[in-house]
Amino acid sequence: MASVSAGQQNLNWIGRFAPTPSGPLHFGSLVAAVGSYCVARHKNGLWLLRIEDLDPPREVAGAATEILKTLEAFGFEWDREVCYQSKQQNHYRAALEQLENQKVTYRCDCSRKLVLQRNSGVYDSYCRSRALDNGVESATRIRFESGYESFEDRILGKCCFERPADTQDFVVQRRDGLFAYQLAVVVDDIEQNVNHVVRGADILDSTPRQNYLYHCLKVAPPSYYHLPLVVDAQGEKFSKSRFSPSIKCEQASRWLVEALCHLGQKVDQNLISATPPEILDWAITHWRTSDVGTKARVFSALKT
Ligand SMILES: [Zn+2]
Missing domain, CATH: 3.40.50.620 (HUPs)
Incomplete structure (x- = not known):
């Protein structure tokens, strides 16, 4: 499903998005998807998809399929087959x-x-x-x-x-x-040769432990990019365990533009009228990691 032909791809740059199928995608997950996608594609790298269905009791039936459908509706195209932790x-x-x-x-x-x-x-x-x-x-x-x-x-x-x-x-x-x-995360990333990990800052404090595992398993750790958290007006992290609106496919363009704004990208608001693939193409071309910033940002738009 790659958007560029294999000949143009930079096979040495491998990123990924790894959602947990405990519910539909929420805005925080979309931000991680957009960030990891743009970082990888801007370098013509590969972008892999992994479903983190490690913990069967926490899994919601049908959530994995729903996540894949949502990502497709938002214009994401992943490389290789989807990896499922349950098969690893x-x-x-x-x-x-x-x-x-x-x-x-x-x-x-x-x-x-x-x-x-x-x-x-x-x-x-x-x-x-x-x-x-x-x-x-x-x-x-x-x-x-x-x-x-x-x-x-x-x-x-x-x-x-x-x-x-x-x-x-x-x-x-x-x-x-x-x-x-x-x-599981470290073993999967090693196995999939992921060398650029882009994810929400909610996982930041896992990094020392993961780097120690890389050391023990004798593999060089990846480069890390921790994206600013999405918080609500009270400063609480958005997560699936709290109430947070799931993103809606019929408003994909607006949500994508919102995610890019959250990531500090200088988005022209006219982009909202473009299709999701057009928005992602624009974002890949204009991506600037240096504009992402470090502060958690309050989610305010698109209240449902
Ligand atoms: Zn003990």
């Missing part, structure tokens, strides 16, 4: 084995409640030196090492993380056997 389990298992063989993981049977009581919810490495019996139901954690607390973001500049929560020994496989988000 073998890759996660192999990565976990690699980590276990390196002896950087350990089993932990501490409940959330216990961690909360002991250390206000930040994991205190309690099980590092314990050897749990095989029969004990447990999660697998990775020993976080110092040295990964900061990184250079292409939008935010130097980012440093000093909160213990960002650098604790984190879970890579949950007690119920599901692979944890941090591990």
